[in-house]
Amino acid sequence: MGRPVIYACFNQATASKPSAEDSIAHCTYLIENAKRTMAPGVSTWVFIMDCSGMSLPACNPRLGYGVTQVFANYYPERLGLVICIHHNALFQGVWNAFKIFLHPNTVAKMHLIRSKKKVREEFEKLFSRELNDWLLAEIKLNKKRPLVQSQREFWRDPSGPPGAAVASHDPRGCPSYVAKYVDPFLMHVAKNPRYTHRPHPNIVDTLRGVVKPLPSSSVNGTGAASGAAAAADEADSSEGEDHLPHNSLSGLEFDEEFQIPRSATGVTKTK
Secondary structure, X not given: XXXXXXXXXXXXXXXXXXXXXXXXXXXXXXXXXXXXXXXXXXXXXXXXXXXXXXXXXXXXXXXXXXXXXXXXXXXXXXXXXXEEEOXXXXXXXXXXXXXXXXXXXXXXXXXXXXXXXHHHHHHHHHOOHHHHHHHHHHHHHHHOOOOOHHHHXXXXXXXXXXXXXXXXXXXXXXXXXXXXXXOOHHHHHHHOOOOXXXXXXHHHHHHOOOOOOOOHHHOOOOHHHHHHXXXXXXXXXXXXXXXOOOOOOOOOOOOHHHOOOOOOOOOOOOO
């Protein structure tokens, strides 16, 4: 309880072909800003990875290897837990391919959960009632196809202009997070720009009035890649086994830009 929680869903991604470098830079931004919300006595954070809508370009070994190397090498003591939900056989295969390059302590912090019941049990054990309710609602909405507009443009205030009906769910975060870090952001950053927590970059840009409406063709949920992701989501039921077969990458070939660097070396387990 009390640890910062970062939630990310592939179904809300706007980049059709994310690079490892961009993903690493984005994760580093989120982690560094999560640290600014840590209360005294709190030293770790939790990362929730929702694989709903994961397409083949987003699920490549180099990207996964790069992101996990940042976690393991630069934030080994800060990483409390990574919870991966709605993962499919492709993700399982990629995870099996690059986890040999991670320290066993880091691997142990990676929880792969597909069962809805187990997800609820894990969240109830780890999070406050407010955050638990928000996460379950966010996950449910992000599982729908096509995504509703408010989830596609999760960085916008869903209540709209003054006087509009108040939305029942705010995708920017749970009520206490929005009230403490989002609504007063411009005031806080003007007074103390160096130490102010910055929400997701799109939220920051929206508050500053520089984000344009998102073209429908640029989001997940259209095209062949998302069609394949939808098929994978359907094939891999959320009530299935948490750990899928180990040969999930058999028959797949990745371009060199997506492969784990040849210079990478595995971690030898020690007693």
